[in-house]
Structures are given as C-alpha cells and as structure tokens.
Amino acid sequence: QPVLAVVGRPNVGKSTLVNRILGRREAVVQDTPGVTRDRIAYDALWNGRRFTIVDTGGWEPGASGLQGAIAAQAELAMSTSDAVLLVVDASVGATTTDEAVAKVLRRSKRPVILAANKVDDQRLMAEVASLWSLGLGEPQPVSALHGRSSGDLLDKIVEALPDAPREGTPTAGPRRVALVGKPNVGKSSLLNKLTGEQRAVVDSVAGTTVDPVDSMVELDGQLWRFVDTAGLRKRVHTANGTEYYASLRTKAAIDASEVVIVLLDAAEPLSEQDLRVLTMVVEAGRACVLAFNKWDLVDEDRRYQLEKELDRGLVRVPWAERVNISALTGRSVRKLAPALRTALESWDQRVPTGQLNGWLSDLVAATPPPVRGGKQPKVLFATQAAIRPPTLVLFTTGFLEAGYRRFIERKFRERFGFEGSPVRINVRVRE
Numbered sequence: 001q002p003v004l005a006v007v008g009r010p011n012v013g014k015s016t017l018v019n020r021i022l023g024r025r026e027a028v029v030q031d032t033p034g035v036t037r038d039r040i041a042y043d044a045l046w047n048g049r050r051f052t053i054v055d056t057g058g059w060e061p062g063a064s065g066l067q068g069a070i071a072a073q074a075e076l077a078m079s080t081s082d083a084v085l086l087v088v089d090a091s092v093g094a095t096t097t098d099e100a101v102a103k104v105l106r107r108s109k110r111p112v113i114l115a116a117n118k119v120d121d122q123r124l125m126a127e128v129a130s131l132w133s134l135g136l137g138e139p140q141p142v143s144a145l146h147g148r149s150s151g152d153l154l155d156k157i158v159e160a161l162p163d164a165p166r167e168g169t170p171t172a173g174p175r176r177v178a179l180v181g182k183p184n185v186g187k188s189s190l191l192n193k194l195t196g197e198q199r200a201v202v203d204s205v206a207g208t209t210v211d212p213v214d215s216m217v218e219l220d221g222q223l224w225r226f227v228d229t230a231g232l233r234k235r236v237h238t239a240n241g242t243e244y245y246a247s248l249r250t251k252a253a254i255d256a257s258e259v260v261i262v263l264l265d266a267a268e269p270l271s272e273q274d275l276r277v278l279t280m281v282v283e284a285g286r287a288c289v290l291a292f293n294k295w296d297l298v299d300e301d302r303r304y305q306l307e308k309e310l311d312r313g314l315v316r317v318p319w320a321e322r323v324n325i326s327a328l329t330g331r332s333v334r335k336l337a338p339a340l341r342t343a344l345e346s347w348d349q350r351v352p353t354g355q356l357n358g359w360l361s362d363l364v365a366a367t368p369p370p371v372r373g374g375k376q377p378k379v380l381f382a383t384q385a386a387i388r389p390p391t392l393v394l395f396t397t398g399f400l401e402a403g404y405r406r407f408i409e410r411k412f413r414e415r416f417g418f419e420g421s422p423v424r425i426n427v428r429v430r431e
C-alpha cells in the first residue's frame with residue numbers, strides 16, 4: 001500500500017494531525033512518553049483507500065542544526081514515500097526552515113501536499129494564502145485540534161497517492177489446492193481416498209463453472225477445489241520424457257493454487273525432486289502443507305532417520321504445516337483440512353502497521369543491523385505491503401544482509417505466527 005510521509009518543523013502539530021487523519025482507530029499521542037517517538041508508521045483509511053502514514057518526527061536525522069535536521073528529514077521522507085505532506089503553522093507563517101524544506105521538496109518527483117495547520121480562526125486565511133509563496137501549490141487550511149477541513153485534506157492526499165495494488169479480494173468459492181509430489185508418492189491414491197470418503201463428489205457448484213481438470217472435494221465440512229487433477233484421477237502413463245512434463249504440470253498446478261499439499265514419501269529419503277518441488281512452492285509464494293505419505297511403512301528406525309533428514313532437507317520451508325498420513329489406510333488424512341485452513345489463514349493474515357512498527361522498533365533497538373562498510377544501516381519503519389503471500393517492506397538507510405533479514409523473519413514469525421505461509425521481506429533502501 002502507498003506511503004505518505006509527514007514532515008514539518010517541531011510543534012507545527014504533526015502528531016495531532018496524524019492522529020486526526022487516523023481517527024480514533026490507533027492511538028498515537030496517548031502512548032506512554034518515550035514510546036511515541038518510536039512508533040511512527042500507521043495504517044490509514046479514507047474513502048476505502050488504504051495507505052501507510054509515516055510521522056517522520058521520530059527519525060531525528062543527525063545533521064547539525066534544526067534546519068539541517070529538518071531538511072535531512074525531508075530528503076529521507078521523499079526517498080521512502082509515494083507522497084509527502086508538509087505541515088506548516090499558519091499562525092506563524094512560512095519560516096526560513098519551512099522555506100528550506102519546501103526547496104528540498106520542490107526537487108522531488110513525488111507529489112507534495114501542503115497543509116496549513118492551526119487555522120482555528122477564519123482571520124488566518126490571509127496567512128494561509130501567503131503560503132502559496134512556498135511554491136508547493138495550494139495550501140490546505142486545517143485545524144488538527146478541531147478537525148477543521150481534515151476531510152478535504154484527506155481527499156487531496158488520496159488523490160495524490162498511487163492506487164494500492166489490487167490484492168486478494170477474498171476469492172469467492174472454494175479455496176484452491178494443488179496436490180503435488182514426485183511420481184508414485186501416492187497422489188492418485190490420496191485423491192481417491194479423499195473423494196471416496198466424502199458423501200458425494202461435487203462436480204459443479206451453483207453459479208460457478210468448474211474447470212473439468214479440477215476436482216471439487218469436500219473435507220471437514222468445507223468444499224475445496226483441487227486444481228489440475230485430471231491426470232491424477234485417471235492415471236496417465238506416459239512413456240518417456242515424463243519428468244520434464246511432470247515438472248511443468250506441477251508448476252502449473254502450483255501457480256493455479258492458493259495452498260499446496262506437497263506429498264512426500266516418508267518411507268524414502270527426501271529426493272532432489274522433492275526439494276525442487278518445495279523450491280517451486282516457495283518461489284510461487286504459496287501456502288504449504290507437507291504431507292508425509294506411506295506412514296504405515298514407517299517404523300522407529302525410519303522415523304529417527306527421517307527427523308535427521310528433515311533438519312537438513314526442509315531449511316527452505318521450516319514454517320510449513322506437517323501431517324503424517326497414509327493414503328492406503330486413511331491414517332490421519334482427516335488432519336489435512338485443518339492444516340490447509342491454518343496455512344491459508346496465515347497466507348491471508350495482515351499485521352497492522354502500528355503493531356508491526358511497535359514490535360520492529362524494539363527488535364531493532366535490541367539487535368541493530370550489522371555495520372556494513374563502516375556504516376550502521378537504520379531501519380526506519382515497515383509496512384506489510386501485501387498478503388497472499390504476506391510481504392513486508394522494510395524502509396532502511398542501508399543494505400540489510402541476508403542473515404539479518406532471516407533474523408527479522410524468524411522473530412516476526414515468533415511474534416505473529418504465520419505457520420504454513422511463506423513470508424517475504426523486501427528492503428527499500430533510501431536512494
């Protein structure tokens with residue numbers, strides 16, 4: 001979602017205005033003193049448009065002198081946001097600091113909205129008009145304290161922001177599942193078991209056209225669409241070149257799905273082919289359930305062996321849901337539906353920006369990113385930019401090493417869950 005950065009001199013009423021924009025949904029200034037400073041990014045919603053609002057007051061760029069500090073703050077704001085809101089105090093008029101900031105902002109290719117705050121009184125309108133001199137277009141009079149005209153200001157803001165990328169309006173109809181795995185791992189057996197156990201195989205659902213290659217399967221009282229199963233229901237035996245074909249087929253099924261059941265043969269060591277399938281799932285960003293099939297063949301020794309294999313083999317998907325099943329005996333097949341549900345809940349989950357930043361600022365304060373090239377990268381703020389898969393964007397002043405990104409992901413999962421879903425972490429370094 002798009003980011004709006006709020007800049008301005010101290011005491012022009014930035015935080016009060018941010019609060020006004022957020023409404024009463026997320027408390028900012030009511031926070032305990034000392035905490036407010038760190039919690040700088042929040043979700044805002046206006047006319048159905050979502051955006052992230054960042055109060056740059058918390059950045060305290062280390063430049064000398066107030067003017068330098070605010071100019072640096074504006075630079076940073078421009079490089080990390082889609083639009084900038086400059087707040088000036090109309091009761092004071094444009095100061096030299098405001099002019100310096102305006103100069104920086106005029107160079108920006110980003111849209112800039114100029115808010116003339118503290119217009120508690122009609123008589124200040126002449127002062128407001130004088131702010132045209134900043135060269136940032138029409139000043140928008142507001143009173144953060146009294147809420148005056150904040151609706152008009154918000155209209156201007158969402159107008160200036162790019163559209164949020166269209167994302168998962170919850171899919172109507174059954175969730176889409178891919179059932180994949182190497183040949184002979186038991187895909188057809190499992191699908192037959194699943195369709196055989198239900199009362200009736202549903203071939204069409206009212207109002208939706210069912211792609212004939214998909215199978216509708218009812219599990220645990222819920223209807224699921226198993227995608228691209230034509231070849232599974234009736235086994236197609238292809239003579240040669242099957243491997244390449246199978247891999248294309250697997251990729252197509254994964255792409256068409258929301259959650260993937262990767263079937264693994266518990267009786268055999270993890271193979272290269274298994275790992276390739278897992279890589280496909282991660283790259284496609286799909287939720288994932290690992291089903292260890294043929295569990296009826298697993299004895300104590302094999303179980304012990306398997307645990308050791310998994311430590312090494314599943315490094316890419318330590319977060320995946322796991323179930324041990326037997327398509328032959330039906331053992332634990334019932335556990336698939338709850339695992340699918342958990343994985344999809346995580347895939348759909350969004351952490352509110354305020355909560356995310358409260359957590360992140362503590363984490364980064366306790367364990368700062370490693371110094372690179374003599375510089376300490378700073379993590380400014382983060383938003384969860386997307387779901388399906390959950391995607392975090394970290395705004396930083398420098399490159400974050402892969403090890404540190406993994407650390408953040410691990411801590412993020414410890415704090416917020418996301419079992420069964422990949423989590424992507426993108427870093428946007430200030431240009």
Ligand code: GDP
Pocket residue numbers: 181182183184185186187188189190232293294295296297325326327328329
């Ligand atoms: P696919 O190629 O992945 O569709 O695999 P199939 O479903 O055709 O199964 C391959 C072979 O494994 C068949 O002989 C199945 O009977 C057998 N099989 C499938 N699931 C199980 C299981 O849970 N336990 C055992 N012991 N054998 C299984």
